[in-house]
Amino acid sequence: MIATLESVLILDQAEALAGMIIQSEIGERYRQRLYTLQQDAVAQELIRKFTAMKERYEEVQRFGKYHPDYHVVTKAIRELKRQVDLHETIANFKQAENEIQKLLDEVSVVIGQEVSSSIKVPSGNPFFDSMSCGGGCGSGGSCGCKKTG
Numbered sequence: 620m621i622a623t624l625e626s627v628l629i630l631d632q633a634e635a636l637a638g639m640i641i642q643s644e645i646g647e648r649y650r651q652r653l654y655t656l657q658q659d660a661v662a663q664e665l666i667r668k669f670t671a672m673k674e675r676y677e678e679v680q681r682f683g684k685y686h687p688d689y690h691v692v693t694k695a696i697r698e699l700k701r702q703v704d705l706h707e708t709i710a711n712f713k714q715a716e717n718e719i720q721k722l723l724d725e726v727s728v729v730i731g732q733e734v735s736s737s738i739k740v741p742s743g744n745p746f747f748d749s750m751s752c753g754g755g756c757g758s759g760g761s762c763g764c765k766k767t768g
Contacts, residue, residue: 640726645718652708652715659708669703672696 640646656662676696679686686692703709731740 636726640719640722643722645715645722649715649719652712656708656712662706662708665699665703665706665709669696669699672699 641650672692672695675688676692679689679692683689727740731738
């Protein structure tokens with residue numbers, strides 16, 4: 620793709636929008652909680668343990684209940700996941716991460732809708748995904764979108 624002045628200007632505006640998101644209350648909260656998470660030695664150890672156990676769990680899952688360590692590893696991963704989820708620093712970070720993801724999803728949908736109602740903007744959020752399917756999905760409207768053509 621050849622960069623035109625117009626595409627460069629659009630990219631500049633996108634960078635400005637990203638800057639506004641970063642400087643927003645949600646962006647600031649995300650950065651603060653990320654920093655707190657990175658500085659929390661207990662949280663980092665839990666994450667390290669969980670990552671290692673997850674690899675072990677994936678290995679065991681290949682063989683399912685026939686693996687000799689299936690029950691032990693399955694129980695251990697559930698207990699470790701619970702510890703991770705209940706750790707205050709990690710939970711606060713996940714909340715901030717979800718908030719900024721929601722904002723980014725909303726911005727993506729607004730931009731897509733401004734371009735065209737048939738633009739599909741994958742957000743991972745069924746609410747926004749349904750809004751972004753304005754037609755042309757190929758299912759003949761069975762997804763609930765407006766059938767085009």
